[in-house]
Amino acid sequence: MSLKDKINEEIKSAMKSGDKLRLETIRSIRALILEFEKSGLNKELTHEEELKMISSSVKKRKDAIEQFTNAGRTDLAQKEEAELAILMEFMPKQMSEAEVIEIVKKIAGDLGVSGKQDFGKLMPVVIKELKGKADGKIIKSIVENVLGAN
Structure with a gap:
């Protein structure tokens, strides 16, 4: 199953369960994929490119968590941490x-x-x-x- 198919299944699941944060986070991944497809490069998205997109989102979330924590905005930091956990489900297992x-x-x-x-x-x-x-x-x-x- 491709990442795109997995994301579409996860979106359906999140919609059925009413998990708005999960739905929003997964839709952001789908938006990145659609943006790539519409970029006019006329090529299929490779596994490496999929990982690169998700890695980029993970990195942004980690930076945001750090900045929100430094600014004392624990509420926003917790939201970013929850989104990060969702994104990590789509990444390969990280090595110790x-x-x-x-x-x-x-x-x-x-x-x-x-x-x-x-x-x-x-x-x-x-x-x-x-x-x-x-x-x-x-x-x-x-x-x-x-x-x-x-």
Whole structure:
């Protein structure tokens, strides 16, 4: 089942259950997909592009949560957290920090990188390997730690 089909099913389910927040959040994903389709590129939406769209929405929600929390608007932060939880249902399971560290160390060993000067060599390979499976900020800090420890 494609993401588009899954979203349409989730919209129906949210409408039947009367869950307005879920409905609104899922409709926002559908709007992103429709916008892409109408962009005139005449190409089918790939799985990577679907993940990229949802990742972008996840990142926006995380930023909004941080800003609302800093501004003392816990009500809005809670709404964003609820939307974030809904969006995460459409993302692949995120890897734990321990799993990311293990993969970064393996890739660093395979590439033969050892110091902070090799950050530019290691980071793109790790990002490509872990795309959509771990947060970019976490990956960056782990890569820096692994290179700093060597």
